[in-house]
Amino acid sequence: MRFSLLLVNFLLYLNHVQCAYRNGSYNLLSLLSSNWKLRSYTSLGLNPPKCSVISSHHSRSPYITMYGLSRHYTAVLTGYDLHADKTMPRPNKGILYGLNAKVRPSITGKARFLFHSDFEMPFIKHGKGDEFCCHIYAPPLKMGPNLKAALGTRYSDPKRFFGSDEKLDIIIKSEGNPNSRRITSCCFIID
Numbered sequence: 001m002r003f004s005l006l007l008v009n010f011l012l013y014l015n016h017v018q019c020a021y022r023n024g025s026y027n028l029l030s031l032l033s034s035n036w037k038l039r040s041y042t043s044l045g046l047n048p049p050k051c052s053v054i055s056s057h058h059s060r061s062p063y064i065t066m067y068g069l070s071r072h073y074t075a076v077l078t079g080y081d082l083h084a085d086k087t088m089p090r091p092n093k094g095i096l097y098g099l100n101a102k103v104r105p106s107i108t109g110k111a112r113f114l115f116h117s118d119f120e121m122p123f124i125k126h127g128k129g130d131e132f133c134c135h136i137y138a139p140p141l142k143m144g145p146n147l148k149a150a151l152g153t154r155y156s157d158p159k160r161f162f163g164s165d166e167k168l169d170i171i172i173k174s175e176g177n178p179n180s181r182r183i184t185s186c187c188f189i190i191d
Helices: 002-022 028-033 145-150 165-174
Strands: 050-054 063-067 073-079 095-103 111-113 130-138 181-190
Touching: 050 181, 073 165, 095 111, 095 145, 130 165, 145 165
Parallel strands: none
Antiparallel strands: 050 063, 063 111, 073 095, 073 130, 130 181
């Protein structure tokens, strides 16, 4: 909290110095601050990312709006096996239902997207819905062999089943993405 207050005060000071530079009086710090951009401040994580979801018919991707992220990222949609018995214990999701390879947010940190790279979901009967999660990975993922094999297949294909979300994370990192990490998740129910 103290760091964020200091940062806000420093940014206000830079703005004041920049205004003084425009009016004809300047110093060394004002000359340096003209090259700094607001975009570099928005990714400091002062506010946690938030999301909103508009679900649609099962054959169309849910419409997701993310707030608070300023860098490019990959969105991965996972969920439970909809045909499994819900009364029995199940692993933590792990079925790949959708992927958006690269989302580019605006300078304000807002991005709206669909899962246009890949989306495949079974028919969901009304009242029989389940939980799904949109996982955000930054920097954007490079598609490894397991993800490439899963893309374009039917929802019931075993290539889409990764065991759990945690195992999917391990597979993503082991397939050439050591710097990419899951930075947030947005979970919702489609019914």
